[in-house]
Amino acid sequence: xxxxxxxxxxxxxxxxxxxxxxxxxxxxxxxxxxxxxxxxxxxxxxxxxxxxxxxxxxxxxxxxxxxxxxxxxxxxxxxxxxxxxxxxxxxxxxxxxxxxxxxxxxxxxxxxxxxxxxxxxxxxxxxxxxxxxxxxxxxxxxxxxxxxxxxxxxxxxxxxxxxxxxxxxxxxxxxxxxxxxxxxxxxxxxxxxxxxxxxxxxxxxxxxxxxxxxxxxxxxxxxxxxxxxxxxxxxxxxxxxxxxxxxxxxxxxxxxxxxxxxxxxxxxxxxxxxxxxxxxxxxxxxxxxxxxxxxxxxxxxxxxxxxxxxxxxxxxxxxxxx
Amino acid sequence: xxxxxxxxxxxxxxxxxxxxxxxxxxxxxxxxxxxxxxxxxxxxxxxxxxxxxxxxxxxxxxxxxxxxxxxxxxxxxxxxxxxxxxxxxxxxxxxxxxxxxxxxxxxxxxxxxxxxxxxxxxxxxxxxxxxxxxxxxxxxxxxxxxxxxxxxxxxxxxxxxxxxxxxxxxxxxxxxxxxxxxxxxxxxxxxxxxxxxxxxxxxxxxxxxxxxxxxxxxxxxxxxxxxxxxxxxxxxxxxxxxxxxxxxxxxxxxxxxxxxxxxxxxxxxxxxxxxxxxxxxxxxxxxxxxxxxxxxxxxxxxxxxxxxxxxxxxxxxxxxxx
Numbered sequence: 001x002x003x004x005x006x007x008x009x010x011x012x013x014x015x016x017x018x019x020x021x022x023x024x025x026x027x028x029x030x031x032x033x034x035x036x037x038x039x040x041x042x043x044x045x046x047x048x049x050x051x052x053x054x055x056x057x058x059x060x061x062x063x064x065x066x067x068x069x070x071x072x073x074x075x076x077x078x079x080x081x082x083x084x085x086x087x088x089x090x091x092x093x094x095x096x097x098x099x100x101x102x103x104x105x106x107x108x109x110x111x112x113x114x115x116x117x118x119x120x121x122x123x124x125x126x127x128x129x130x131x132x133x134x135x136x137x138x139x140x141x142x143x144x145x146x147x148x149x150x151x152x153x154x155x156x157x158x159x160x161x162x163x164x165x166x167x168x169x170x171x172x173x174x175x176x177x178x179x180x181x182x183x184x185x186x187x188x189x190x191x192x193x194x195x196x197x198x199x200x201x202x203x204x205x206x207x208x209x210x211x212x213x214x215x216x217x218x219x220x221x222x223x224x225x226x227x228x229x230x231x232x233x234x235x236x237x238x239x240x241x242x243x244x245x246x247x248x249x250x251x252x253x254x255x256x257x258x259x260x261x262x263x264x265x266x267x268x269x270x271x272x273x274x275x276x277x278x279x280x281x282x283x284x285x286x287x288x289x290x291x292x293x294x295x296x297x298x299x300x301x302x303x304x305x306x307x308x309x310x311x312x313x314x315x316x317x318x319x320x321x322x
Numbered sequence: 323x324x325x326x327x328x329x330x331x332x333x334x335x336x337x338x339x340x341x342x343x344x345x346x347x348x349x350x351x352x353x354x355x356x357x358x359x360x361x362x363x364x365x366x367x368x369x370x371x372x373x374x375x376x377x378x379x380x381x382x383x384x385x386x387x388x389x390x391x392x393x394x395x396x397x398x399x400x401x402x403x404x405x406x407x408x409x410x411x412x413x414x415x416x417x418x419x420x421x422x423x424x425x426x427x428x429x430x431x432x433x434x435x436x437x438x439x440x441x442x443x444x445x446x447x448x449x450x451x452x453x454x455x456x457x458x459x460x461x462x463x464x465x466x467x468x469x470x471x472x473x474x475x476x477x478x479x480x481x482x483x484x485x486x487x488x489x490x491x492x493x494x495x496x497x498x499x500x501x502x503x504x505x506x507x508x509x510x511x512x513x514x515x516x517x518x519x520x521x522x523x524x525x526x527x528x529x530x531x532x533x534x535x536x537x538x539x540x541x542x543x544x545x546x547x548x549x550x551x552x553x554x555x556x557x558x559x560x561x562x563x564x565x566x567x568x569x570x571x572x573x574x575x576x577x578x579x580x581x582x583x584x585x586x587x588x589x590x591x592x593x594x595x596x597x598x599x600x601x602x603x604x605x606x607x608x609x610x611x612x613x614x615x616x617x618x619x620x621x622x623x624x625x626x627x628x629x630x631x632x633x634x635x636x637x638x639x640x641x642x643x644x
Binding site: 098100102104105106108109111112113115116118121124125128129130131132133135136140141142157160161163165166167266267268275281282283284292 | 420427428431434435438440443446458460463479488489588590606610
């Protein structure tokens with residue numbers, strides 16, 4: 001039986017134990033929302049919402065009164081694409097300004113990693129070797145365009161940070177915000193915007209959401225549009241990237257170096273060629289996470305809004321996919 | 323014999339072969355200025371200016387008509403402190419906005435290196451290990467104050483970049499510029515400003531000029547003011563830092579990690595303990611260099627201004643030391 005006023009929810013994930021991960025963060029909201037694993041639920045009709053990360057295809061089936069499905073993060077693709085998601089359920093995500101800061105710092109770090117060839121310094125430091133790079137070979141930041149694919153909360157935060165280091169920024173956007181919308185940032189919009197950004201970018205950062213239109217976007221044809229010797233910083237989703245195509249583009253010299261934080265299979269298997277490739281820097285899906293406490297707070301508020309018939313602030317457009 | 327209109331100069335350095343380093347950059351200015359090594363000069367009275375980097379104590383003695391001494395970079399301490407520098411000589415430096423960008427990117431990279439513990443990822447990548455850090459342990463950028471010592475062209479460029487990644491910035495300045503002079507940047511001014519910045523900074527970046535007041539500033543007393551577990555990013559001059567004091571502060575845990583780009587002795591000797599210390603990241607004086615072409619252009623203009631009785635734009639205040 002639900003306590004008076006407590007709204008009942010379910011954890012739905014094939015990948016993570018959400019109860020274990022978020023127990024501490026959810027505890028302060030115990031008087032508002034209660035979440036359990038599917039096997040702990042006696043009365044599925046009482047379930048009004050789900051907290052999700054990669055739910056199983058039939059995950060939503062047992063819950064006829066479920067009206068809200070929330071992601072634990074910014075990505076909602078696995079929820080929206082879940083065949084059993086009720087057609088009228090609201091889908092919400094986390095909107096975390098701190099996560100934007102954290103992502104911006106991570107992306108800026110990789111921009112400098114490639115621009116300054118910091119791998120060189122790490123390698124020589126390990127050998128106790130003083131090995132200066134010739135500074136005349138360094139391309140000025142002002143002549144090194146950085147492209148950004150995806151211009152939501154994350155993309156905008158990255159654009160500000162990269163711009164502040166002196167790099168011109170070109171962002172792919174759905175709707176052109178008008179010239180001078182953000183000083184020093186140029187935009188490509190509409191069909192083919194991502195490709196036109198790629199054609200101009202010495203360093204390309206991907207933070208797109210995963211949708212049918214962006215799945216597999218980073219393929220060989222795409223890489224062949226990029227200027228010779230470019231760098232790729234892949235922080236979106238593993239499914240954006242055709243991994244074999246990247247290896248080919250590295251071998252041809254089209255792409256000189258890459259930072260990869262997300263992969264088709266995670267954890268990246270120990271035998272995967274990316275690990276041993278000095279042109280590639282692998283990080284373990286570490287770019288940014290939402291704050292669990294903020295996630296719990298936004299979830300509790302969204303569930304209360306849903307129960308009161310209001311549209312939660314953190315709702316996404318299911319048709320757009322983000 | 324000087325050609326008509328060509329103003330004669332001399333290279334003065336105990337550390338670098340300036341003729342070799344800057345031959346290409348100076349070539350386009352051959353009709354305005356001509357520079358030679360001291361041993362190539364037949365008529366020392368014809369010499370009106372010097373291009374310098376760590377000149378010998380008596381370097382200026384042979385040149386009674388020298389009226390301008392220019393640094394190849396932003397630092398002028400070794401020129402101003404040279405005992406043989408004529409009391410009435412103008413001292414000029416390079417002012418390179420691109421160098422500000424380059425320095426900002428380098429400093430921002432080290433901020434993220436310490437904030438995100440990127441050494442962890444480099445170490446595990448080398449072992450082909452997927453080793454995530456617990457994101458709940460990550461202190462939000464907004465709660466991680468970054469202090470900046472030195473607020474000239476370099477310090478301001480760094481402040482903008484670090485601020486854009488979400489970190490609060492506190493800068494030590496000589497004169498307080500007024501609140502809201504730069505949004506998101508707080509200032510400490512006057513006597514003890516550097517120490518007060520250190521007391522508040524989770525991550526401290528040094529880009530001070532070297533003057534009698536800043537030599538040896540980074541000593542054990544200074545480190546003991548910093549919050550426990552802070553990080554130091556040392557991009558100023560080797561002479562700012564008491565190296566033994568830093569090792570003590572690391573051993574006590576007062577300072578958790580450091581990035582060092584400049585040293586008492588360069589190249590840093592292979593047996594120096596900094597190399598083998600995992601808490602310390604050593605880079606080979608690589609933070610930023612002036613553009614040689616810009617240096618040559620600013621030198622030629624400064625020499626022409628001097629010859630015409632004008633004050634060059636790139637002149638420094640000899641009393642202030644920068």
